[in-house]
Amino acid sequence: MTIILAIRAKITEIYQKYDFVVNTALKFALMFFALKKAAGIIGYNSTLSGTGAVIAFALVGAFLPTSLMVFLAVMYVFLQLLTASVLIAVTVMLVFMILYLFFLRFTPKEGAVVVATPLFISIGMPYAVPLFLGVFGGVLSIVPAACGVVAYFMLKAVTNNIVTIDQLKALKDQALTIYIDILDDLLNNPPMYVMMFVFAVVIIFICVIRSIRMDYSFEISILVGTVVMILASMIGSLIANTELEIVPMVINCLFCAVAAFVAMYFWRTLDYAGAERVQFEDERYYYYVTAVPKITPESPKRTVRRPKPAKDEPLSEDEEETEAIEAMESMLSGGKRPYAKPLTPALAKRLRRDVAPRYDDDDDEEDEVVIKGPRVHGIDRDRDWDRDRDEEDGAEITGPREQSGTKESVLEAVRSRFNKLKSVIPGIKGKANASRKDPSEEEPDEEEPDEEGATYFAQSEESSDDYAEAEESENKGDDDYE
Amino acid sequence: MIHSKKVRLMTQCAIYQKHEGADDLKVAKFFRADYIRLEVVKTILGVTLGYLIIIGMIIMYHLEFLIANALYLNYQMLGMKILGYYILILAAYIVFAVGRYSYLHMKSHKRLGRYYKMLGRIRKCSEEEEYARELEEENREEMQS
Numbered sequence: 291m292t293i294i295l296a297i298r299a300k301i302t303e304i305y306q307k308y309d310f311v312v313n314t315a316l317k318f319a320l321m322f323f324a325l326k327k328a329a330g331i332i333g334y335n336s337t338l339s340g341t342g343a344v345i346a347f348a349l350v351g352a353f354l355p356t357s358l359m360v361f362l363a364v365m366y367v368f369l370q371l372l373t374a375s376v377l378i379a380v381t382v383m384l385v386f387m388i389l390y391l392f393f394l395r396f397t398p399k400e401g402a403v404v405v406a407t408p409l410f411i412s413i414g415m416p417y418a419v420p421l422f423l424g425v426f427g428g429v430l431s432i433v434p435a436a437c438g439v440v441a442y443f444m445l446k447a448v449t450n451n452i453v454t455i456d457q458l459k460a461l462k463d464q465a466l467t468i469y470i471d472i473l474d475d476l477l478n479n480p481p482m483y484v485m486m487f488v489f490a491v492v493i494i495f496i497c498v499i500r501s502i503r504m505d506y507s508f509e510i511s512i513l514v515g516t517v518v519m520i521l522a523s524m525i526g527s528l529i530a531n532t533e534l535e536i537v538p539m540v541i542n543c544l545f546c547a548v549a550a551f552v553a554m555y556f557w558r559t560l561d562y563a564g565a566e567r568v569q570f571e572d573e574r575y576y577y578y579v580t581a582v583p584k585i586t587p588e589s590p591k592r593t594v595r596r597p598k599p600a601k602d603e604p605l606s607e608d609e610e611e612t613e614a615i616e617a618m619e620s621m622l623s624g625g626k627r628p629y630a631k632p633l634t635p636a637l638a639k640r641l642r643r644d645v646a647p648r649y650d651d652d653d654d655e656e657d658e659v660v661i662k663g664p665r666v667h668g669i670d671r672d673r674d675w676d677r678d679r680d681e682e683d684g685a686e687i688t689g690p691r692e693q694s695g696t697k698e699s700v701l702e703a704v705r706s707r708f709n710k711l712k713s714v715i716p717g718i719k720g721k722a723n724a725s726r727k728d729p730s731e732e733e734p735d736e737e738e739p740d741e742e743g744a745t746y747f748a749q750s751e752e753s754s755d756d757y758a759e760a761e762e763s764e765n766k767g768d769d770d771y772e
Numbered sequence: 773m774i775h776s777k778k779v780r781l782m783t784q785c786a787i788y789q790k791h792e793g794a795d796d797l798k799v800a801k802f803f804r805a806d807y808i809r810l811e812v813v814k815t816i817l818g819v820t821l822g823y824l825i826i827i828g829m830i831i832m833y834h835l836e837f838l839i840a841n842a843l844y845l846n847y848q849m850l851g852m853k854i855l856g857y858y859i860l861i862l863a864a865y866i867v868f869a870v871g872r873y874s875y876l877h878m879k880s881h882k883r884l885g886r887y888y889k890m891l892g893r894i895r896k897c898s899e900e901e902e903y904a905r906e907l908e909e910e911n912r913e914e915m916q917s
Contacts, residue, residue, distance in 0.1 A: 384825050391822035396872065466835065473833055568786035575774065579783045 298556060318352035320402060321359060324409040325366055331412070331445050334452075335373040338366065360394070360401040367445070374452055377465045378472065385444055385476075389437045400427065400434040407438020408445065411485075417519055417539075418546040420489040424496025424515055425508060425554050432493050436486045443482040447475035480530035488522045508554055516547040778897035785890050793887065796880040804881075808873045815869040816862060823858050 305312050325344045333339035351362045364386045371379035394404065403423065410419050419438070423431040451471045476482075495518045499511035520543050527534035566581040789797075799807055831838060838845070 381829070384829060388822050388825055391818040391825075395818060466832070470833055473829070566783075566787045566790070568783060568790060570782050570786045577779060577782065579779070579786070581783050581787060 294555075301556060314352045317356075317359065317402070318348050320406055320409070321348035321351035321363070324363060324405045327409055327412045328363070328367055328445065329370070331449050332367065332370045332374075335370050338370055338373075356401040357398040358401070360390075360404045363405050371448065375465060375468070377469055378448060378452065381469055381472065382444060382448065386441070389440060393433045393437055397430050397433050400431060403427070403431060403434035404438045404441065407435055408442035411439070411442045415542065415546060415549075416485060417488075417543045418549055420492035420519065421496070421512060421515055421546050421550040422553065423489075424493045425500065425512060425550055426557060427493070429494060429497045432490045435489045435493065439482055439485050439489065440476075443479055444472075444476050447472045447479070450475055480532050484523070484526035484530050484532060487526050488519060491522045492519045509551070512547055512550050512554070516543050519543050775897055775901050778894055778901070781890050781894045781897065785887060785894065788883070788887055788890075792880070792883055796884050796887070799877055799880040800884050804874070804877050807877050808870055811873040812866055812869050815865050819862055819865045820858075823861060827854060 322344060325347055326341075329339040329344060337343060347362060347366050351359045354362060364383065368379050368383050371382055394401070403419075407419050410416055419435055423435055451468050492515045496511040496515040499514050500507050504510075520540055523534060523539055523543075524536065526532075567579070568581065569576070569578045571577060785793075802810065
């Protein structure tokens with residue numbers, strides 16, 4: 291799936307960059323193959339049937355609007371037939387004119403369909419036409435598709451009645467007979483009507499189903515369209531009494547359905563994906579703008595693992611604690627790479643609980659797995675800065691390095707600092723363990739904390755009372771030092 | 773300094789002009805009734821021409837029969853039949869054309885409404901820009917003085 295997505299992204303990228311080139315190349319390819327097929331059917335003029343002439347026509351057609359592509363293709367057919375018989379060439383031209391005046395003038399932008407339909411029928415994939423038109427076009431696409439079918443069967447009728455130019459020249463006096471035969475062949479042609487009927491029914495079905503607001507409407511419409519196409523072909527051939535090989539037809543339908551699926555998969559990204567290049571001006575600037583549409587490819591579904599709620603989590607497992615501490619150490623010492631060690635959800639949970647408990651007030655955040663930036667700052671704020679500073683100063687400090695931020699760690703930090711001060715200055719009185727006691731139970735000769743500190747303690751929340759007490763005791767220690 | 777919102781709006785307008793806008797602006801030249809009338813006239817001409825071609829081809833198809841029975845044909849009946857079919861086909865096409873071009877006019881009118889709204893917003897942006905520029909100049913003059 292990833293490979294397919296990558297291919298699709300690559301194709302989209304190429305299409306965005308070179309949309310004009312891609313569109314022109316597609317039109318060129320369509321014209322080239324259609325004219326080459328026409329030359330194979332009615333190649334009476336050897337010059338026009340040559341690859342060079344076909345390429346020249348296709349090149350011109352590639353740079354014309356789609357409505358004029360049909361005109362060019364008709365002109366090519368006309369010139370080919372003109373070599374054989376003027377009457378037949380004029381007849382074919384008149385039939386095309388009728389098609390245009392009655393039908394095609396209402397769908398001028400779908401000229402490519404008229405050219406593509408005979409091509410698809412001649413290569414043995416007629417069933418792709420309604421599927422593609424149903425998915426990418428509208429109900430009115432029936433008109434150009436039907437005209438394409440008529441065009442194909444008309445060329446077939448011409449070839450059925452004119453085998454070679456020599457034969458035609460021998461029948462010069464019977465041009466009217468050939469004209470009548472061609473029209474007979476064209477009008478009394480049940481397979482043509484069956485095909486038009488099938489095309490119309492399938493296009494209508496697909497258009498109706500895909501317009502229903504439901505999930506996978508396009509996919510369902512293709513599936514239903516394929517089934518309807520198989521059934522309609524059978525019913526049509528039964529009514530018209532035409533030969534139909536069911537197994538090849540079904541295989542052909544299924545193949546076309548797969549092709550339609552693939553095309554739809556790419557088209558959904560490619561549609562409107564072409565970058566727009568526009569230029570305009572206002573009173574101050576000339577603007578040459580390339581507007582590239584945003585692509586939002588369907589990303590693969592991601593499974594989000596959520597840690598279990600805190601109450602269900604085993605809290606007192608030594609291994610987990612050790613890992614958590616290690617991960618924390620790794621994060622703290624990682625410098626610019628705070629996530630040097632990969633964190634598992636359980637570790638993250640423990641880190642958040644153990645390392646920065648004062649910032650974990652919001653219960654809703656417990657479901658989050660990722661630790662974001664502010665958390666890192668919180669952890670950094672809880673580092674044992676005093677100890678770090680002492681270590682940098684070269685002081686010899688014994689005892690384990692404590693986790694910052696926890697009650698015990700803070701108390702231990704205070705205790706160690708107090709003991710250190712006591713050892714340096716023998717005059718200091720008091721015990722480090724006194725920090726656990728209530729300030730009111732302190733020795734009477736100790737000074738009360740300053741006003742600012744008192745305000746801070748008053749404002750601190752219940753969850754951080756212990757930390758406040760530790761702070762207080764540290765202040766007391768400092769005061770004693772003073 | 774480039775006004776990004778204005779550029780966005782102008783780009784949207786330019787893209788619209790490049791695609792549907794060209795046709796819509798042509799449609800907008802006419803009132804709805806005039807537009808439909810014009811298209812119906814075109815349809816009548818097209819159908820008439822197509823019908824004449826069909827009649828000509830039918831005549832060619834039955835040419836031998838027509839020549840052989842030229843003296844015995846009921847031309848009045850034949851003419852009535854041809855005319856009857858013509859009127860039937862024409863009526864069907866006129867109904868279709870009226871419905872289709874009414875719908876197209878309505879759609880293009882809606883799109884043009886949005887387009888003009890965008891133009892209004894562009895004008896507003898230009899005015900704001902102009903006002904800001906004037907203010908800036910005034911401030912500069914004050915500072916200099």
